[in-house]
Amino acid sequence: MSTYEEEHNTNRAGAGQDARRDLRSQIHDMYQENGTSNLLLQLLSQIIPESLQEELLQDQKEGCPEHFVDSLPRVNQSKLSDEESCSICCCNYKEDKYPLVVELPHCSHRFDLECVAVWLSKSTSCPLCRDDVLSHKPKIDVSTVEVEDDWGMYG
Amino acid sequence: MASLPKRIIKETERLVSDPVPGITAIPHEENLRYFQVTVEGPEQSPYENGVFNLELFLPDDYPMEAPKVRFLTKIYHPNIDRLGRICLDVLKNNWSPALQIRTVLLSVQALLASPNPNDPLANDVAEEWLQNEDNAIAKAREWTNMYASKQ
Numbered sequence: 001m002s003t004y005e006e007e008h009n010t011n012r013a014g015a016g017q018d019a020r021r022d023l024r025s026q027i028h029d030m031y032q033e034n035g036t037s038n039l040l041l042q043l044l045s046q047i048i049p050e051s052l053q054e055e056l057l058q059d060q061k062e063g064c065p066e067h068f069v070d071s072l073p074r075v076n077q078s079k080l081s082d083e084e085s086c087s088i089c090c091c092n093y094k095e096d097k098y099p100l101v102v103e104l105p106h107c108s109h110r111f112d113l114e115c116v117a118v119w120l121s122k123s124t125s126c127p128l129c130r131d132d133v134l135s136h137k138p139k140i141d142v143s144t145v146e147v148e149d150d151w152g153m154y155g
Numbered sequence: 156m157a158s159l160p161k162r163i164i165k166e167t168e169r170l171v172s173d174p175v176p177g178i179t180a181i182p183h184e185e186n187l188r189y190f191q192v193t194v195e196g197p198e199q200s201p202y203e204n205g206v207f208n209l210e211l212f213l214p215d216d217y218p219m220e221a222p223k224v225r226f227l228t229k230i231y232h233p234n235i236d237r238l239g240r241i242c243l244d245v246l247k248n249n250w251s252p253a254l255q256i257r258t259v260l261l262s263v264q265a266l267l268a269s270p271n272p273n274d275p276l277a278n279d280v281a282e283e284w285l286q287n288e289d290n291a292i293a294k295a296r297e298w299t300n301m302y303a304s305k306q
Contacts, residue, residue: 087253088218090162118219119252127253 023047063122064134072102075110087128088115107131159187163213166256178260180211188213192224194260196303197268201295202230205303209239209263211256221250222259231291231298233272233281241266242276 023043030040045053077099085092086101088111093099100113109128119127124134167187170180177195182188192209196202208227214220224246226239234242245254245262275281284291 088162089160090165115252122219125251127251130249130251 062124064120064124066121068134069113069117069120072104072113072116074113075101075103084110086110086112086115088112088119104131104133106133106136160217162218163187170257175257175261178257178264180256180260188217190256192260194264194267196299197264200268201292202232202267202299202303204305205299206305207267207303209260211260213256218252218254221246221254222256224259224263229298229302231280231295232267233270233275233277233284233291234266236277240276242274 023046026043030043077094080093080099080101082094083092084094091112093101093112101110102113102116103110104116104126107126107129109126111127116127120133124132126133167182177197178193180190180192182190190211190213192211194207194209196205196207206228207230210225210227212223214223224241224243226235226241228239229237230239236242241263243262243266245251245259270284272281272284280291283294
């Protein structure tokens with residue numbers, strides 16, 4: 001009589017398990033030796049399915065630094081029209097008695113600070129035009145600056 | 156249940172008061188983040204005269220995160236797999252919080268009008284599409300008649 005293993009051809013599966021164990025011990029050895037090497041990453045990427053890798057990469061996507069968001073120019077309430085609304089929360093700016101609206105550099109698209117801050121914490125693109133908000137160097141307007149030697153302290 | 160953001164309420168209202176031609180989206184009575192969607196196949200596409208059922212779910216992080224959209228009706232399309240999952244940039248990396256339910260569904264409808272076999276999700280369908288386009292289109296039309304015909 002044939003054995004269960006023969007009938008179900010489990011030898012192959014056994015070989016697969018061995019290969020996996022090899023891979024695992026290989027990774028273990030390498031990790032002990034040199035932390036993260038390219039080879040180690042290569043082996044790891046063999047184990048992690050491609051679709052999952054993409055997701056992992058997405059999660060790592062970095063947004064804008066906090067100080068960038070803090071430094072976005074505020075839009076004065078008098079410059080907001082009655083119909084203007086934030087395209088993220090879809091609410092009219094003037095529904096709020098004290099709207100806190102900011103303008104992105106370069107493309108000048110406006111949003112509630114509260115709304116766009118959440119988005120920019122994980123992305124660097126303008127929600128409306130996908131402009132990379134970090135790709136523009138800030139321009140300092142010096143045309144209207146008067147240089148005063150005494151900083152106006154004694155005037 | 157947590158309260159529904161104003162934006163979702165506004166979007167839902169507008170979907171009813173000012174619907175997109177060829178598209179309906181109705182929220183579920185018990186879960187206002189879950190929508191039953193129908194999309195009509197675009198004219199002059201193999202999906203013409205078909206009405207496709209989809210489900211759309213707004214995750215907790217919406218609109219910072221894209222809605223989850225899935226075909227419920229079987230469809231022969233290189234960018235839609237047998238589970239109804241859709242390969243569409245705005246549902247993944249190209250999502251933006253300025254997009255809405257209506258714009259996403261318009262993109263889905265546009266995907267029906269222009270299948271892209273070079274960025275496949277259903278590999279067997281994409282292969283057929285690249286090797287014998289006439290056959291693939293005929294099959295898509297056949298599936299539309301079989302599974303998506305108007306009642």
